[in-house]
Amino acid sequence: MKKVLVILLVFCLMAGAAFAGKWQFKEASVVGWAVATDEGEAGINLPGFKNPYGVTIAPDGNIWCGAYYQRYWYAEDGVTKVWPDDITIQVTADSSFVIGTYPVFIHKTDGTNDFLQYLTYPDGKIDTTFGGCRGFATDHEGNIIYARNSASMCPSSIYKLSSLTYQVMARYDIDFSLARPAVDENGYVYFTGLFGGELVILDPDDWSAPYNSIAEISPPSVCRGIEVSPDGKNIFVAAYAGGVHHYYSEDGVDGTYALVDTLFGEHNGTAIEANLVQYDPSGLLWVGTREEAALKIFWALDPANNYAIVDSTSFTWWGNTAMDDTTTGGYAQPQYLRAPRDATFSPDGKMMYIADMYSYVIKAYEYIDTGVDLAGESQVPLTFDLQQNYPNPFNPSTAINFNLLSQGFVELKVFDIKGREIKTLINKKMEQGNHKVIFDASGLATGVYYYTLNHNGMTQTKQMVLVK
Numbered sequence: 001m002k003k004v005l006v007i008l009l010v011f012c013l014m015a016g017a018a019f020a021g022k023w024q025f026k027e028a029s030v031v032g033w034a035v036a037t038d039e040g041e042a043g044i045n046l047p048g049f050k051n052p053y054g055v056t057i058a059p060d061g062n063i064w065c066g067a068y069y070q071r072y073w074y075a076e077d078g079v080t081k082v083w084p085d086d087i088t089i090q091v092t093a094d095s096s097f098v099i100g101t102y103p104v105f106i107h108k109t110d111g112t113n114d115f116l117q118y119l120t121y122p123d124g125k126i127d128t129t130f131g132g133c134r135g136f137a138t139d140h141e142g143n144i145i146y147a148r149n150s151a152s153m154c155p156s157s158i159y160k161l162s163s164l165t166y167q168v169m170a171r172y173d174i175d176f177s178l179a180r181p182a183v184d185e186n187g188y189v190y191f192t193g194l195f196g197g198e199l200v201i202l203d204p205d206d207w208s209a210p211y212n213s214i215a216e217i218s219p220p221s222v223c224r225g226i227e228v229s230p231d232g233k234n235i236f237v238a239a240y241a242g243g244v245h246h247y248y249s250e251d252g253v254d255g256t257y258a259l260v261d262t263l264f265g266e267h268n269g270t271a272i273e274a275n276l277v278q279y280d281p282s283g284l285l286w287v288g289t290r291e292e293a294a295l296k297i298f299w300a301l302d303p304a305n306n307y308a309i310v311d312s313t314s315f316t317w318w319g320n321t322a323m324d325d326t327t328t329g330g331y332a333q334p335q336y337l338r339a340p341r342d343a344t345f346s347p348d349g350k351m352m353y354i355a356d357m358y359s360y361v362i363k364a365y366e367y368i369d370t371g372v373d374l375a376g377e378s379q380v381p382l383t384f385d386l387q388q389n390y391p392n393p394f395n396p397s398t399a400i401n402f403n404l405l406s407q408g409f410v411e412l413k414v415f416d417i418k419g420r421e422i423k424t425l426i427n428k429k430m431e432q433g434n435h436k437v438i439f440d441a442s443g444l445a446t447g448v449y450y451y452t453l454n455h456n457g458m459t460q461t462k463q464m465v466l467v468k
Contacts (some may be wrong), residue, residue: 023314028361036071052355056136058163060420063107066133135180140187147178170207184232238274268395270295279347290339291319328337369386384458393465396442
């Protein structure tokens with residue numbers, strides 16, 4: 001037992017040295033109605049709103065959130081459903097009707113919530129939120145770009161809302177279901193349909209007609225969202241059909257966009273069913289899938305390094321577990337990802353908020369800088385250099401390289417995430433110099449593993465990811 005505890009401690013310390021930082025689940029931000037559920041008032045212990053679909057941060061730090069469905073609870077008779085999202089519209093002095101809404105919630109920095117059951121214009125006109133949220137963005141002036149889906153009584157619409165007064169500043173209607181919109185550094189708004197089709201660009205100062213468009217984009221299947229580079233030259237379309245479709249215009253919004261590449265279309269032979277694509281403040285491009293996808297990922301890609309994978313280990317998918325860690329209502333605990341539809345980051349890049357479609361909360365993750373120089377702190381130099389395995393992630397085999405500064409006894413072992421020994425790769429005396437060993441993970445399950453090298457009393461551990 002003592003040896004296992006030592007190993008786990010080494011894992012914690014050395015993983016920090018290897019990755020410099022890690023996203024860590026912090027809390028489930030409670031947004032929405034406190035008690036309404038769709039399984040009864042005591043059905044689940046995740047108060048909030050049903051099926052989060054959009055999230056963005058306003059300049060004042062308030063978090064805007066939108067849901068795709070209503071929630072309800074049962075009345076005392078146990079049969080009648082009570083909808084907290086219903087509002088009564090007075091038509092005349094003696095005539096009114098009830099309409100269901102899908103409110104926009106504003107989670108304020110003081111911990112309280114405001115909510116918009118309907119939208120208002122400066123002249124007093126009101127507009128319904130019925131139809132559900134399809135994503136948010138924040139423009140260059142701090143206004144909220146809100147995508148509302150179509151419903152029987154209203155079209156799909158893109159709104160510009162004031163983050164201060166909450167009022168409608170502009171609206172653009174379309175005749176197709178929406179995907180998550182995007183906005184560049186100059187305020188141009190980009191959006192397309194749930195099933196592809198035309199991609200529309202709106203001028204920040206004139207929403208009367210499209211400023212530019214791409215007549216027909218791929219994917220031919222489902223598209224949940226798009227992203228645009230700050231200069232407007234690169235448009236990224238998340239495609240269930242496979243990966244992220246990259247469009248480019250040398251002249252940005254004033255030019256012609258053409259499909260130039262499909263990014264991250266597959267990984268180790270498995271197609272990427274992209275569900276979300278989004279920049280963070282540092283310029284990394286995040287790509288997420290969903291629980292039903294063959295490969296469940298929420299990874300960051302580096303555009304400056306040919307879109308190489310930067311983060312692939314910080315988020316745990318419920319579908320990759322035994323799926324028995326649930327709330328009282330049988331729902332996954334909020335620390336598990338299931339279907340990220342939208343995400344937003346604090347300006348300093350240290351907080352991430354995820355709208356996960358299969359949950360009732362906004363999931364907050366914090367970036368923890370764990371980079372430490374263990375050798376420097378101990379004042380004892382390592383007698384070897386253990387390198388990161390390549391490729392990583394891998395399937396089914398990967399190479400582990402290390403350099404010994406002196407001869408001596410070497411032990412190289414692989415452990416699973418619970419600290420259980422999986423395999424001994426080396427257990428013998430070795431000479432000074434560069435060495436390489438191949439780890440074959442055939443027969444092992446997808447997940448995070450650790451490899452630990454012991455040499456002349458020194459130990460170093462690194463993390464690797466097997467993805468099948």
